[in-house]
Amino acid sequence: MLYRTAGQYKTSYASDQAVFPVRQDAILLGIILLLAWVIFPLTASEFTFQTLLIPILIYSLAALGLNVLTGYAGQLSLGTAAFMGVGAYACYKMVTLMPWLNPLVAILLSGAFSAGIGVAFGIPSLRIKGFYLAIATLAAQFFLVWLFEKWGWLYNYNSSGAIQVPNLTMFGVYVAGPQASTIVQYYVVLVVVSLLTWVTINLTRGTLGRTWKATRDMDFAAELIGINLMRSKLTAFAISSYIVGVAGALFVFMWRGAAEPNLFDIPLSFRILFIAIIGGLGSIMGNYLGAILIVGLPVMLNTVPEALGIHIDSATVEHLNIMIVGSLIIFFLIIEPHGLARLWALIREKLVIWPFPH
Protein backbone atom coordinates (compact mmCIF):
# COMPACT_ATOMS: atom_id res chain seq x y z
CA MET A 1 0.00 0.00 0.00
CA LEU A 2 2.73 2.40 1.07
CA TYR A 3 4.85 1.43 -1.89
CA ARG A 4 2.16 1.30 -4.55
CA THR A 5 3.59 2.52 -7.83
CA ALA A 6 0.31 2.52 -9.76
CA GLY A 7 -0.42 5.89 -11.31
CA GLN A 8 3.20 7.00 -11.47
CA TYR A 9 3.57 7.28 -15.22
CA LYS A 10 6.80 8.10 -16.97
CA THR A 11 6.43 10.31 -19.99
CA SER A 12 10.08 10.85 -20.86
CA TYR A 13 13.20 8.72 -20.88
CA ALA A 14 14.83 11.25 -18.58
CA SER A 15 12.21 10.68 -15.90
CA ASP A 16 12.46 6.91 -16.38
CA GLN A 17 16.21 7.13 -15.92
CA ALA A 18 15.96 9.18 -12.74
CA VAL A 19 17.76 7.87 -9.68
CA PHE A 20 14.43 7.27 -7.99
CA PRO A 21 11.80 6.56 -10.61
CA VAL A 22 9.46 5.55 -7.78
CA ARG A 23 8.23 8.45 -5.66
CA GLN A 24 8.30 6.52 -2.39
CA ASP A 25 12.02 5.85 -2.76
CA ALA A 26 12.67 9.57 -3.07
CA ILE A 27 10.59 10.21 0.03
CA LEU A 28 12.50 7.54 1.91
CA LEU A 29 15.79 9.09 0.92
CA GLY A 30 14.47 12.48 1.99
CA ILE A 31 13.70 11.08 5.43
CA ILE A 32 17.16 9.53 5.70
CA LEU A 33 18.83 12.77 4.66
CA LEU A 34 16.72 14.71 7.14
CA LEU A 35 17.79 12.30 9.87
CA ALA A 36 21.45 12.52 8.91
CA TRP A 37 21.61 16.27 8.37
CA VAL A 38 19.25 17.58 11.06
CA ILE A 39 17.80 15.11 13.53
CA PHE A 40 20.94 13.16 14.48
CA PRO A 41 23.16 16.21 14.97
CA LEU A 42 20.50 17.77 17.17
CA THR A 43 19.93 14.75 19.32
CA ALA A 44 23.02 12.56 19.27
CA SER A 45 25.38 12.40 22.22
CA GLU A 46 29.16 12.61 21.98
CA PHE A 47 29.26 8.83 22.46
CA THR A 48 26.86 8.23 19.57
CA PHE A 49 28.88 10.45 17.27
CA GLN A 50 32.15 8.78 18.14
CA THR A 51 31.05 5.15 18.20
CA LEU A 52 28.27 5.09 15.64
CA LEU A 53 27.58 7.99 13.34
CA ILE A 54 31.07 9.03 12.25
CA PRO A 55 32.55 5.51 11.90
CA ILE A 56 29.47 4.25 10.08
CA LEU A 57 29.79 7.02 7.52
CA ILE A 58 33.53 6.52 7.05
CA TYR A 59 33.30 2.74 6.79
CA SER A 60 30.42 3.09 4.33
CA LEU A 61 32.56 5.35 2.18
CA ALA A 62 35.47 2.91 2.21
CA ALA A 63 33.10 0.07 1.36
CA LEU A 64 31.61 2.19 -1.40
CA GLY A 65 35.06 2.58 -2.89
CA LEU A 66 35.71 -1.14 -2.69
CA ASN A 67 32.28 -1.82 -4.15
CA VAL A 68 33.08 0.24 -7.24
CA LEU A 69 36.02 -2.03 -7.87
CA THR A 70 34.73 -5.40 -6.71
CA GLY A 71 30.96 -5.06 -6.96
CA TYR A 72 30.72 -3.06 -10.16
CA ALA A 73 33.90 -3.79 -12.10
CA GLY A 74 34.34 -7.31 -10.73
CA GLN A 75 38.00 -6.93 -9.71
CA LEU A 76 38.61 -8.54 -6.37
CA SER A 77 40.82 -6.49 -4.04
CA LEU A 78 42.29 -7.18 -0.63
CA GLY A 79 44.30 -3.99 -0.45
CA THR A 80 41.61 -1.57 0.66
CA ALA A 81 43.22 -0.70 3.99
CA ALA A 82 46.54 0.08 2.36
CA PHE A 83 44.85 2.48 -0.06
CA MET A 84 43.10 4.08 2.90
CA GLY A 85 46.54 4.46 4.42
CA VAL A 86 47.84 6.15 1.29
CA GLY A 87 45.00 8.66 1.56
CA ALA A 88 45.66 9.26 5.24
CA TYR A 89 49.42 9.70 4.85
CA ALA A 90 48.99 11.89 1.77
CA CYS A 91 46.59 14.10 3.71
CA TYR A 92 48.99 14.26 6.63
CA LYS A 93 51.88 15.26 4.42
CA MET A 94 49.81 17.89 2.68
CA VAL A 95 48.56 19.58 5.83
CA THR A 96 52.00 19.56 7.41
CA LEU A 97 53.83 20.78 4.29
CA MET A 98 51.15 23.30 3.38
CA PRO A 99 49.44 24.37 6.60
CA TRP A 100 47.49 27.05 4.74
CA LEU A 101 45.65 24.41 2.73
CA ASN A 102 41.95 24.13 3.42
CA PRO A 103 41.52 20.79 5.25
CA LEU A 104 38.50 19.81 3.16
CA VAL A 105 40.50 20.40 0.00
CA ALA A 106 43.39 18.41 1.47
CA ILE A 107 41.09 15.50 2.22
CA LEU A 108 39.61 15.54 -1.25
CA LEU A 109 43.06 15.84 -2.82
CA SER A 110 44.53 13.00 -0.80
CA GLY A 111 42.30 10.63 -2.75
CA ALA A 112 44.22 11.55 -5.88
CA PHE A 113 47.38 10.01 -4.44
CA SER A 114 45.71 6.74 -3.58
CA ALA A 115 44.07 6.78 -7.03
CA GLY A 116 47.51 6.93 -8.63
CA ILE A 117 48.86 4.13 -6.44
CA GLY A 118 45.65 2.18 -7.04
CA VAL A 119 46.11 2.35 -10.79
CA ALA A 120 49.72 1.19 -10.45
CA PHE A 121 48.65 -1.83 -8.41
CA GLY A 122 45.70 -2.35 -10.75
CA ILE A 123 47.93 -3.01 -13.73
CA PRO A 124 48.19 -6.76 -12.93
CA SER A 125 44.39 -6.92 -13.36
CA LEU A 126 44.96 -6.59 -17.09
CA ARG A 127 46.45 -10.06 -17.11
CA ILE A 128 45.07 -11.89 -14.11
CA LYS A 129 41.62 -12.35 -12.67
CA GLY A 130 39.75 -13.47 -9.61
CA PHE A 131 41.68 -14.96 -6.74
CA TYR A 132 45.00 -14.40 -8.44
CA LEU A 133 44.26 -10.70 -8.66
CA ALA A 134 43.26 -10.73 -5.02
CA ILE A 135 46.72 -12.06 -4.21
CA ALA A 136 48.31 -9.34 -6.34
CA THR A 137 46.40 -6.67 -4.40
CA LEU A 138 47.51 -8.39 -1.24
CA ALA A 139 51.03 -7.51 -2.33
CA ALA A 140 49.95 -3.85 -2.32
CA GLN A 141 48.58 -4.34 1.16
CA PHE A 142 51.84 -5.67 2.58
CA PHE A 143 54.13 -3.43 0.60
CA LEU A 144 52.36 -0.19 1.45
CA VAL A 145 52.05 -0.92 5.15
CA TRP A 146 55.76 -1.75 5.17
CA LEU A 147 56.39 1.56 3.43
CA PHE A 148 54.34 3.50 6.00
CA GLU A 149 56.54 2.00 8.66
CA LYS A 150 59.94 2.36 7.03
CA TRP A 151 59.73 5.62 5.15
CA GLY A 152 60.29 8.23 7.85
CA TRP A 153 59.49 11.17 5.59
CA LEU A 154 55.87 10.03 5.53
CA TYR A 155 55.41 10.58 9.26
CA ASN A 156 57.84 13.52 9.45
CA TYR A 157 60.39 11.37 11.28
CA ASN A 158 58.32 11.20 14.44
CA SER A 159 59.93 9.22 17.20
CA SER A 160 56.66 7.35 17.68
CA GLY A 161 56.41 6.39 14.02
CA ALA A 162 52.76 7.39 14.08
CA ILE A 163 50.97 10.33 12.55
CA GLN A 164 49.28 12.80 14.88
CA VAL A 165 46.53 14.93 13.42
CA PRO A 166 47.37 18.60 14.03
CA ASN A 167 44.77 21.20 14.83
CA LEU A 168 43.28 22.34 11.56
CA THR A 169 40.88 25.18 11.01
CA MET A 170 38.50 25.91 8.22
CA PHE A 171 36.83 29.34 8.15
CA GLY A 172 37.99 29.89 11.72
CA VAL A 173 36.49 26.68 13.07
CA TYR A 174 38.55 23.70 14.24
CA VAL A 175 37.75 20.74 12.02
CA ALA A 176 40.51 18.32 12.95
CA GLY A 177 42.87 17.68 15.80
CA PRO A 178 42.26 17.65 19.54
CA GLN A 179 40.49 21.02 19.50
CA ALA A 180 37.83 20.09 16.97
CA SER A 181 34.32 19.44 18.16
CA THR A 182 32.69 16.20 17.18
CA ILE A 183 29.67 17.77 15.55
CA VAL A 184 31.84 19.79 13.16
CA GLN A 185 33.76 16.67 12.25
CA TYR A 186 30.50 14.83 11.72
CA TYR A 187 29.36 17.48 9.27
CA VAL A 188 32.66 17.42 7.38
CA VAL A 189 32.38 13.64 7.05
CA LEU A 190 28.75 13.92 6.04
CA VAL A 191 29.49 16.50 3.34
CA VAL A 192 32.27 14.39 1.83
CA VAL A 193 30.32 11.12 2.06
CA SER A 194 27.19 12.66 0.55
CA LEU A 195 29.14 14.23 -2.28
CA LEU A 196 31.05 11.08 -3.18
CA THR A 197 27.95 8.92 -2.90
CA TRP A 198 26.11 11.19 -5.30
CA VAL A 199 29.03 11.10 -7.74
CA THR A 200 29.26 7.32 -7.48
CA ILE A 201 25.54 6.92 -8.11
CA ASN A 202 25.89 8.99 -11.26
CA LEU A 203 28.93 7.09 -12.44
CA THR A 204 27.48 3.66 -11.84
CA ARG A 205 24.20 4.32 -13.62
CA GLY A 206 25.77 5.87 -16.70
CA THR A 207 28.21 4.94 -19.42
CA LEU A 208 31.11 4.16 -17.13
CA GLY A 209 28.91 2.03 -14.87
CA ARG A 210 27.75 -0.05 -17.81
CA THR A 211 31.32 -0.41 -18.98
CA TRP A 212 32.31 -1.71 -15.55
CA LYS A 213 29.37 -4.07 -15.22
CA ALA A 214 30.01 -5.46 -18.70
CA THR A 215 33.65 -6.05 -17.74
CA ARG A 216 32.51 -7.79 -14.58
CA ASP A 217 29.87 -10.01 -16.16
CA MET A 218 31.63 -11.21 -19.32
CA ASP A 219 34.94 -9.63 -20.15
CA PHE A 220 35.54 -11.08 -23.61
CA ALA A 221 32.04 -10.10 -24.76
CA ALA A 222 32.67 -6.64 -23.36
CA GLU A 223 35.78 -6.34 -25.44
CA LEU A 224 34.02 -7.57 -28.57
CA ILE A 225 31.27 -4.97 -28.25
CA GLY A 226 33.84 -2.20 -28.15
CA ILE A 227 34.93 -1.82 -24.55
CA ASN A 228 38.58 -1.12 -23.92
CA LEU A 229 39.10 -3.50 -21.01
CA MET A 230 42.30 -1.82 -19.92
CA ARG A 231 40.60 1.52 -19.56
CA SER A 232 37.57 0.03 -17.94
CA LYS A 233 39.61 -1.78 -15.30
CA LEU A 234 42.03 1.04 -14.65
CA THR A 235 39.29 3.67 -14.29
CA ALA A 236 37.63 1.34 -11.82
CA PHE A 237 40.88 1.08 -9.87
CA ALA A 238 41.39 4.84 -10.02
CA ILE A 239 37.93 5.83 -8.87
CA SER A 240 37.70 3.08 -6.31
CA SER A 241 41.08 3.97 -4.83
CA TYR A 242 40.19 7.65 -4.86
CA ILE A 243 37.11 7.03 -2.76
CA VAL A 244 38.96 4.62 -0.49
CA GLY A 245 41.79 7.13 -0.08
CA VAL A 246 39.40 9.90 0.91
CA ALA A 247 37.78 7.50 3.34
CA GLY A 248 41.24 6.82 4.77
CA ALA A 249 41.94 10.53 5.23
CA LEU A 250 38.59 10.96 6.98
CA PHE A 251 39.26 7.86 9.04
CA VAL A 252 42.38 9.37 10.56
CA PHE A 253 41.60 13.09 10.46
CA MET A 254 37.96 13.08 11.45
CA TRP A 255 37.75 10.08 13.68
CA ARG A 256 40.91 8.39 15.00
CA GLY A 257 43.01 11.52 15.45
CA ALA A 258 46.19 9.50 15.09
CA ALA A 259 47.36 6.49 13.16
CA GLU A 260 50.10 3.92 13.28
CA PRO A 261 51.04 1.97 10.18
CA ASN A 262 49.52 -1.25 11.48
CA LEU A 263 46.13 0.44 11.67
CA PHE A 264 46.02 -0.07 7.91
CA ASP A 265 46.87 -3.73 8.14
CA ILE A 266 44.89 -6.52 6.60
CA PRO A 267 42.17 -6.84 9.27
CA LEU A 268 40.87 -3.44 8.20
CA SER A 269 40.83 -4.58 4.57
CA PHE A 270 38.81 -7.62 5.58
CA ARG A 271 36.47 -5.54 7.67
CA ILE A 272 35.65 -3.36 4.68
CA LEU A 273 35.31 -6.36 2.42
CA PHE A 274 32.85 -7.86 4.93
CA ILE A 275 30.85 -4.65 4.95
CA ALA A 276 30.68 -4.69 1.16
CA ILE A 277 29.73 -8.38 1.04
CA ILE A 278 27.15 -8.27 3.80
CA GLY A 279 25.76 -5.03 2.44
CA GLY A 280 25.68 -6.28 -1.09
CA LEU A 281 28.22 -6.24 -3.90
CA GLY A 282 27.10 -4.11 -6.80
CA SER A 283 24.91 -1.87 -4.72
CA ILE A 284 25.31 1.62 -3.32
CA MET A 285 22.88 1.38 -0.44
CA GLY A 286 24.32 -1.93 0.67
CA ASN A 287 27.49 -0.24 1.87
CA TYR A 288 25.52 1.79 4.37
CA LEU A 289 23.48 -1.18 5.55
CA GLY A 290 26.63 -3.26 5.89
CA ALA A 291 28.47 -0.54 7.80
CA ILE A 292 25.51 -0.01 10.14
CA LEU A 293 25.54 -3.71 10.90
CA ILE A 294 29.29 -4.18 11.30
CA VAL A 295 29.87 -0.99 13.27
CA GLY A 296 26.59 -1.07 15.14
CA LEU A 297 26.65 -4.69 16.22
CA PRO A 298 29.46 -4.47 18.79
CA VAL A 299 28.01 -1.26 20.18
CA MET A 300 24.65 -2.93 20.51
CA LEU A 301 26.18 -6.01 22.16
CA ASN A 302 27.93 -3.70 24.59
CA THR A 303 25.00 -1.53 25.54
CA VAL A 304 21.79 -3.50 25.14
CA PRO A 305 22.43 -6.34 27.62
CA GLU A 306 23.76 -3.73 30.05
CA ALA A 307 20.56 -1.75 29.76
CA LEU A 308 18.56 -4.93 30.32
CA GLY A 309 20.52 -5.61 33.48
CA ILE A 310 22.49 -8.54 32.07
CA HIS A 311 26.18 -8.23 32.63
CA ILE A 312 28.48 -9.53 29.92
CA ASP A 313 32.13 -8.68 30.26
CA SER A 314 33.83 -6.93 27.40
CA ALA A 315 36.00 -9.88 26.38
CA THR A 316 32.87 -11.98 25.88
CA VAL A 317 31.29 -9.19 23.87
CA GLU A 318 34.33 -9.17 21.64
CA HIS A 319 34.03 -12.93 21.09
CA LEU A 320 30.30 -12.74 20.54
CA ASN A 321 30.85 -10.03 18.00
CA ILE A 322 33.37 -12.07 16.05
CA MET A 323 31.11 -15.12 16.17
CA ILE A 324 28.05 -13.25 15.01
CA VAL A 325 29.83 -11.41 12.21
CA GLY A 326 31.44 -14.67 11.11
CA SER A 327 28.18 -16.54 10.95
CA LEU A 328 26.49 -13.63 9.19
CA ILE A 329 29.12 -13.71 6.47
CA ILE A 330 28.64 -17.44 5.98
CA PHE A 331 24.89 -16.94 6.02
CA PHE A 332 25.03 -14.26 3.36
CA LEU A 333 27.46 -16.12 1.16
CA ILE A 334 25.13 -19.12 1.12
CA ILE A 335 21.63 -17.68 1.32
CA GLU A 336 21.86 -14.24 -0.19
CA PRO A 337 25.14 -13.50 -1.95
CA HIS A 338 23.79 -10.11 -2.93
CA GLY A 339 23.57 -9.07 0.68
CA LEU A 340 21.33 -6.78 2.67
CA ALA A 341 20.66 -4.57 -0.33
CA ARG A 342 19.14 -7.53 -2.13
CA LEU A 343 17.04 -8.38 0.92
CA TRP A 344 15.72 -4.85 0.91
CA ALA A 345 15.00 -5.09 -2.82
CA LEU A 346 12.99 -8.27 -2.21
CA ILE A 347 11.06 -6.66 0.61
CA ARG A 348 10.40 -3.68 -1.59
CA GLU A 349 9.14 -5.88 -4.41
CA LYS A 350 6.68 -7.43 -1.98
CA LEU A 351 5.66 -4.04 -0.63
CA VAL A 352 4.87 -2.73 -4.10
CA ILE A 353 2.20 -5.36 -4.64
CA TRP A 354 1.12 -5.72 -1.02
CA PRO A 355 -1.47 -6.91 0.11
CA PHE A 356 -1.63 -9.12 -2.97
CA PRO A 357 0.79 -11.99 -3.47
CA HIS A 358 1.44 -11.27 -7.17
Add this chain to the structure above:
Amino acid sequence: MTDQAEGYTTADGRKIGGVVMEMKNITLRFGGVVAIHNISFDIREGEIRAIIGPNGAGKSSMLNVISGFYTPSEGEVWYKGAKRPPMKPYEVARQGVARTFQNIALFEGMSVLDNVMTGRLTHMKAGILPQMIWKGRAEAEETENRIIAERVIDFLEIQHIRKTPVARLPYGLKKRVELARALAAEPTILLLDEPMAGMNVEEKEDMCRFILDVNDEFGTTIALIEHDMGVVMDLSDRVVVMDYGKKIGDGSPDEVRNNQDVIDAYLGVQH
Protein backbone atom coordinates in the same frame (compact mmCIF):
# COMPACT_ATOMS: atom_id res chain seq x y z
CA MET B 1 25.41 -13.67 -61.08
CA THR B 2 28.29 -12.17 -59.16
CA ASP B 3 29.68 -9.08 -60.77
CA GLN B 4 32.94 -8.35 -58.99
CA ALA B 5 33.07 -4.59 -59.33
CA GLU B 6 29.47 -3.53 -59.33
CA GLY B 7 27.62 -5.80 -57.01
CA TYR B 8 24.52 -7.70 -58.05
CA THR B 9 20.79 -7.95 -57.66
CA THR B 10 19.36 -10.81 -55.67
CA ALA B 11 16.56 -13.08 -56.73
CA ASP B 12 14.11 -11.10 -54.59
CA GLY B 13 15.24 -7.85 -56.16
CA ARG B 14 17.50 -6.35 -53.50
CA LYS B 15 20.47 -4.39 -54.75
CA ILE B 16 23.74 -5.59 -53.30
CA GLY B 17 26.52 -3.02 -53.28
CA GLY B 18 30.27 -3.15 -53.40
CA VAL B 19 32.67 -5.05 -51.20
CA VAL B 20 32.65 -3.98 -47.52
CA MET B 21 35.00 -6.57 -46.19
CA GLU B 22 37.41 -8.78 -47.96
CA MET B 23 39.42 -11.63 -46.55
CA LYS B 24 42.57 -12.17 -48.57
CA ASN B 25 44.42 -15.48 -48.23
CA ILE B 26 43.70 -15.84 -44.55
CA THR B 27 45.63 -18.55 -42.74
CA LEU B 28 45.24 -19.09 -39.02
CA ARG B 29 47.50 -21.44 -37.08
CA PHE B 30 47.48 -22.48 -33.47
CA GLY B 31 50.88 -24.04 -33.03
CA GLY B 32 50.86 -26.95 -35.44
CA VAL B 33 47.12 -26.89 -36.01
CA VAL B 34 45.99 -25.07 -39.11
CA ALA B 35 42.48 -23.85 -38.32
CA ILE B 36 42.07 -21.83 -41.49
CA HIS B 37 44.09 -22.52 -44.61
CA ASN B 38 44.45 -19.81 -47.24
CA ILE B 39 40.88 -18.65 -47.51
CA SER B 40 39.68 -15.65 -49.47
CA PHE B 41 36.18 -14.30 -49.81
CA ASP B 42 34.36 -11.02 -49.67
CA ILE B 43 31.31 -9.62 -47.97
CA ARG B 44 29.26 -7.11 -49.90
CA GLU B 45 27.22 -4.26 -48.70
CA GLY B 46 23.66 -5.21 -47.83
CA GLU B 47 23.95 -8.94 -48.39
CA ILE B 48 23.42 -11.86 -46.08
CA ARG B 49 26.53 -13.95 -46.29
CA ALA B 50 26.66 -17.36 -44.71
CA ILE B 51 29.66 -19.40 -43.68
CA ILE B 52 28.84 -23.07 -43.41
CA GLY B 53 30.71 -26.28 -42.97
CA PRO B 54 30.84 -29.43 -40.87
CA ASN B 55 31.96 -29.36 -37.24
CA GLY B 56 35.52 -28.22 -36.82
CA ALA B 57 35.70 -26.72 -40.28
CA GLY B 58 36.99 -23.42 -38.91
CA LYS B 59 33.84 -21.32 -39.23
CA SER B 60 33.97 -19.85 -35.75
CA SER B 61 37.68 -19.20 -36.13
CA MET B 62 36.89 -17.30 -39.28
CA LEU B 63 34.27 -15.22 -37.49
CA ASN B 64 36.78 -14.54 -34.74
CA VAL B 65 39.27 -13.34 -37.33
CA ILE B 66 36.67 -10.99 -38.78
CA SER B 67 35.77 -9.60 -35.36
CA GLY B 68 39.42 -9.17 -34.45
CA PHE B 69 39.47 -11.75 -31.67
CA TYR B 70 42.15 -13.67 -33.55
CA THR B 71 44.85 -12.10 -35.65
CA PRO B 72 45.43 -14.19 -38.78
CA SER B 73 48.86 -15.79 -39.05
CA GLU B 74 48.96 -14.87 -42.73
CA GLY B 75 46.77 -12.89 -45.06
CA GLU B 76 45.00 -9.59 -44.91
CA VAL B 77 41.63 -8.31 -43.88
CA TRP B 78 40.37 -5.42 -45.97
CA TYR B 79 37.61 -3.31 -44.57
CA LYS B 80 35.90 -0.48 -46.45
CA GLY B 81 38.60 -0.43 -49.06
CA ALA B 82 41.56 -0.26 -46.70
CA LYS B 83 43.80 -2.90 -45.26
CA ARG B 84 43.02 -3.39 -41.62
CA PRO B 85 46.11 -3.25 -39.44
CA PRO B 86 46.31 -5.72 -36.54
CA MET B 87 43.98 -4.30 -33.94
CA LYS B 88 42.26 -5.12 -30.69
CA PRO B 89 38.73 -6.53 -30.78
CA TYR B 90 37.31 -3.36 -29.24
CA GLU B 91 38.83 -1.27 -32.00
CA VAL B 92 37.26 -3.53 -34.62
CA ALA B 93 33.92 -3.14 -32.84
CA ARG B 94 34.29 0.63 -32.90
CA GLN B 95 34.80 0.46 -36.66
CA GLY B 96 31.30 -0.91 -36.98
CA VAL B 97 31.58 -4.68 -36.64
CA ALA B 98 29.14 -6.11 -34.11
CA ARG B 99 28.54 -9.73 -33.27
CA THR B 100 26.60 -12.28 -31.31
CA PHE B 101 28.00 -15.43 -29.76
CA GLN B 102 27.42 -19.13 -30.16
CA ASN B 103 27.07 -19.57 -26.41
CA ILE B 104 25.13 -16.55 -25.27
CA ALA B 105 27.48 -13.95 -23.85
CA LEU B 106 25.11 -11.48 -22.26
CA PHE B 107 25.85 -9.48 -19.15
CA GLU B 108 23.82 -11.54 -16.72
CA GLY B 109 23.89 -9.07 -13.87
CA MET B 110 22.23 -6.33 -15.88
CA SER B 111 18.71 -5.70 -17.13
CA VAL B 112 17.76 -6.21 -20.76
CA LEU B 113 17.72 -2.45 -21.27
CA ASP B 114 21.19 -2.03 -19.80
CA ASN B 115 22.47 -4.85 -21.97
CA VAL B 116 21.11 -3.18 -25.07
CA MET B 117 22.55 0.13 -23.87
CA THR B 118 26.01 -1.45 -23.64
CA GLY B 119 25.68 -1.87 -27.40
CA ARG B 120 25.59 1.93 -27.56
CA LEU B 121 28.78 2.37 -25.54
CA THR B 122 30.91 2.86 -28.65
CA HIS B 123 28.76 5.89 -29.48
CA MET B 124 28.95 7.51 -26.07
CA LYS B 125 31.65 10.11 -25.76
CA ALA B 126 30.89 12.10 -22.61
CA GLY B 127 33.88 12.70 -20.38
CA ILE B 128 34.12 11.52 -16.84
CA LEU B 129 33.28 14.89 -15.27
CA PRO B 130 29.87 15.35 -16.92
CA GLN B 131 29.20 11.72 -16.02
CA MET B 132 30.00 12.38 -12.38
CA ILE B 133 27.46 15.15 -12.10
CA TRP B 134 25.03 13.67 -14.63
CA LYS B 135 24.79 16.94 -16.49
CA GLY B 136 25.49 18.29 -19.94
CA ARG B 137 26.67 15.80 -22.48
CA ALA B 138 26.32 12.78 -20.21
CA GLU B 139 22.67 13.45 -19.53
CA ALA B 140 21.86 14.28 -23.16
CA GLU B 141 23.68 11.20 -24.44
CA GLU B 142 21.82 8.96 -22.06
CA THR B 143 18.49 10.03 -23.54
CA GLU B 144 19.64 10.10 -27.17
CA ASN B 145 21.04 6.61 -26.95
CA ARG B 146 18.07 5.38 -25.00
CA ILE B 147 15.89 6.37 -27.96
CA ILE B 148 17.99 4.25 -30.32
CA ALA B 149 18.10 1.37 -27.84
CA GLU B 150 14.32 1.55 -27.46
CA ARG B 151 13.90 1.48 -31.23
CA VAL B 152 15.85 -1.77 -31.36
CA ILE B 153 13.93 -3.17 -28.39
CA ASP B 154 10.72 -2.29 -30.19
CA PHE B 155 11.93 -3.84 -33.41
CA LEU B 156 12.81 -7.14 -31.78
CA GLU B 157 9.62 -7.17 -29.72
CA ILE B 158 11.19 -7.37 -26.29
CA GLN B 159 9.55 -4.30 -24.75
CA HIS B 160 7.81 -6.30 -22.07
CA ILE B 161 11.07 -7.56 -20.60
CA ARG B 162 13.17 -4.41 -20.86
CA LYS B 163 13.59 -4.06 -17.11
CA THR B 164 14.00 -7.77 -16.41
CA PRO B 165 17.42 -9.01 -15.36
CA VAL B 166 18.84 -11.06 -18.20
CA ALA B 167 19.60 -14.01 -15.93
CA ARG B 168 15.85 -14.63 -15.53
CA LEU B 169 15.11 -14.96 -19.25
CA PRO B 170 14.61 -18.17 -21.19
CA TYR B 171 17.14 -19.17 -23.83
CA GLY B 172 15.24 -18.00 -26.89
CA LEU B 173 14.72 -14.53 -25.49
CA LYS B 174 18.34 -14.29 -24.45
CA LYS B 175 19.34 -14.93 -28.04
CA ARG B 176 17.06 -12.12 -29.09
CA VAL B 177 18.47 -9.76 -26.46
CA GLU B 178 21.94 -10.56 -27.71
CA LEU B 179 20.87 -9.66 -31.22
CA ALA B 180 19.41 -6.44 -29.81
CA ARG B 181 22.68 -5.57 -28.12
CA ALA B 182 24.59 -6.09 -31.37
CA LEU B 183 22.02 -4.13 -33.39
CA ALA B 184 22.02 -1.22 -30.96
CA ALA B 185 25.56 -0.50 -32.06
CA GLU B 186 24.17 0.25 -35.55
CA PRO B 187 26.91 -1.85 -37.09
CA THR B 188 28.09 -1.83 -40.67
CA ILE B 189 28.56 -5.58 -40.51
CA LEU B 190 26.66 -7.82 -38.14
CA LEU B 191 28.25 -11.18 -37.37
CA LEU B 192 25.94 -13.90 -36.10
CA ASP B 193 27.52 -17.01 -34.65
CA GLU B 194 24.89 -19.74 -34.91
CA PRO B 195 21.88 -17.53 -34.22
CA MET B 196 19.54 -20.49 -34.41
CA ALA B 197 21.46 -22.97 -32.28
CA GLY B 198 19.35 -24.74 -29.70
CA MET B 199 16.05 -23.24 -30.80
CA ASN B 200 12.75 -24.88 -31.61
CA VAL B 201 11.12 -24.43 -35.00
CA GLU B 202 8.99 -21.51 -33.92
CA GLU B 203 11.90 -19.64 -32.39
CA LYS B 204 13.96 -20.34 -35.49
CA GLU B 205 11.26 -18.87 -37.67
CA ASP B 206 11.12 -15.81 -35.47
CA MET B 207 14.86 -15.42 -35.63
CA CYS B 208 14.88 -15.81 -39.43
CA ARG B 209 12.25 -13.13 -39.69
CA PHE B 210 14.29 -10.82 -37.50
CA ILE B 211 17.43 -11.40 -39.52
CA LEU B 212 15.64 -10.68 -42.78
CA ASP B 213 13.93 -7.65 -41.26
CA VAL B 214 17.19 -6.26 -39.93
CA ASN B 215 18.75 -6.63 -43.35
CA ASP B 216 15.72 -5.07 -44.98
CA GLU B 217 15.01 -2.24 -42.54
CA PHE B 218 18.47 -1.07 -41.63
CA GLY B 219 20.31 -2.34 -44.69
CA THR B 220 22.77 -4.06 -42.35
CA THR B 221 25.27 -6.39 -43.94
CA ILE B 222 25.09 -9.73 -42.19
CA ALA B 223 27.58 -12.56 -42.03
CA LEU B 224 26.36 -15.64 -40.24
CA ILE B 225 27.39 -19.13 -39.29
CA GLU B 226 24.63 -21.67 -39.07
CA HIS B 227 24.23 -25.41 -39.01
CA ASP B 228 20.62 -25.63 -40.08
CA MET B 229 20.96 -26.09 -43.84
CA GLY B 230 17.36 -25.24 -44.61
CA VAL B 231 17.71 -21.96 -42.81
CA VAL B 232 21.01 -21.08 -44.45
CA MET B 233 19.85 -21.82 -47.95
CA ASP B 234 16.67 -19.81 -47.45
CA LEU B 235 18.25 -16.82 -45.76
CA SER B 236 21.51 -16.14 -47.41
CA ASP B 237 22.44 -14.50 -50.66
CA ARG B 238 25.85 -16.09 -50.93
CA VAL B 239 27.43 -18.94 -49.05
CA VAL B 240 31.04 -19.82 -48.25
CA VAL B 241 31.56 -23.50 -47.50
CA MET B 242 34.48 -24.56 -45.37
CA ASP B 243 35.84 -27.98 -44.59
CA TYR B 244 38.97 -28.78 -42.59
CA GLY B 245 39.97 -25.14 -42.69
CA LYS B 246 39.78 -24.90 -46.46
CA LYS B 247 37.27 -23.18 -48.65
CA ILE B 248 35.51 -25.75 -50.79
CA GLY B 249 32.71 -23.68 -52.23
CA ASP B 250 31.52 -20.13 -52.62
CA GLY B 251 28.47 -18.80 -54.38
CA SER B 252 24.71 -18.58 -54.34
CA PRO B 253 22.84 -21.23 -52.35
CA ASP B 254 21.94 -23.04 -55.55
CA GLU B 255 25.49 -23.11 -56.81
CA VAL B 256 26.72 -24.39 -53.50
CA ARG B 257 24.01 -27.02 -53.26
CA ASN B 258 25.13 -28.52 -56.57
CA ASN B 259 28.84 -28.29 -55.89
CA GLN B 260 30.30 -31.79 -55.81
CA ASP B 261 32.94 -30.94 -53.18
CA VAL B 262 30.28 -29.61 -50.86
CA ILE B 263 28.12 -32.67 -51.30
CA ASP B 264 31.14 -34.85 -50.56
CA ALA B 265 32.01 -32.89 -47.45
CA TYR B 266 28.54 -33.14 -46.04
CA LEU B 267 27.50 -36.60 -47.16
CA GLY B 268 30.87 -38.26 -47.13
CA VAL B 269 32.59 -39.75 -50.11
CA GLN B 270 33.25 -43.30 -51.12
CA HIS B 271 36.91 -44.18 -51.08
